Amino acid sequence: MKFCGSEENQRLERLLDDNLAREMRLWKAPVLKGGCIQGSDITPSLYQEIVFWLCEMSETFMFSSETFALGVCVLNRLLATVKAQSKYLKCMAITSLILAAKINEEDEVIASVKDLLVQSGCNFSIAEILRMERIILDKLHWDLYTATPVDFIHIVSNT
Known part of the structure; x- marks a missing residue:
């Protein structure tokens, strides 16, 4: 992608190119095979x-x-990386959201894991969530942040 013109356009081009390059390195999508996500029973x-x-x-x-x-x-990258069973999907999902909150939200906004579990109605223990956090971090090599569609919307709307 090449923009002609101002310094601002060149800065935007560098920012988009950097984000696209990182996305190409990290992005993985769950693949459907036989009506389910490959390696799982998740429809x-x-x-x-x-x-x-x-x-x-x-x-x-x-x-x-x-x-x-x-x-x-984070959930998509995890599903593309591991052979997941549907019985663990909700635990994987809520843990992915909690990890995302730890990256994006202010500390005051995030309740304790125990409170989040109560609010969500999940029947997981704190130990299960912490264990799932370690699994996700390990499988994704501790590199959780990836550009999201919202990031690209912010980049384009701020020009």
């Missing part, structure tokens, strides 16, 4: 249901749209 409808649920949880916790988008990206 597209179950995946869609969990993303809608994550949106509801993000609103319940009063997280930003950036946090929700990053939570979904």
Whole structure:
């Protein structure tokens, strides 16, 4: 992508190029095979249901749209990396959202893991969430941040 003209356009071009290059290195999407996400028993409808649920949880916790988008990206990268079972999907999803909140939200906005679990209605223990955090961090090589569609909207709208 090449912009002609002002210094501001050149700065925008560098910013977009940098984000696109990082995205190309990190981005992985779950692949559908046989009606399920490859290596799992997670159907597209179950995946869609969990993303809608994550949106509801993000609103319940009063997280930003950036946090929700990053939570979904973390979940997608995880699903593309591991062979997941549907019985763990909700735990993976809520943990992805909690990790995204730790990156994007102010400390005052994030409740304790225990309070988040109570608010979400999840029947997971704090130990299960912490264990899932370690698994996600390990599988994604501690590199959770990836550009989200919301980031690109902000870049383009600020020009």
